[in-house]
Amino acid sequence: MTRIFILAASLLVFSSPSLAGNPFSSICPDKEVVYCGKVGKTAYNSFGPAALRAVNIGPIVGVAYKLKGALISRPESSSIQLASKNSYYYIIGPGGVADYYFLRDVSEIDGK
Secondary structure (H helix, E strand, O other): OHHHHHHHHHHHHHHOOOOOOOOOOOOOOOOOOHHHHHOOOEEEEOOOOHHHHOOEEEEEEEEEEEOOOOEOOOOOOOOOOEOOOOEEEEEEOOOOOOOOOEEEEHHHEEEO
């Protein structure tokens, strides 16, 4: 009986599109973090020419807070990116410009 429960629970967790394969931890639902209100919306660039701002980057699946110097690139990535400042980052899921999860500073994203 215990094995069936564990199998069913793991299927629920790993079948969720917002969790499966996501190497980043979200702080949401934290009612005091205003950026959590954008989770579930679609991410678009908040800067640049209109054509660039119209590109669907992917779904916003969470929010992470990173300190300056923290790793913000995917752990298995060949290029290392570090946070340039203490900031909140949207966790962008697969389905837009990439087929993997990645972080973008909240100041760079419009959630619609």
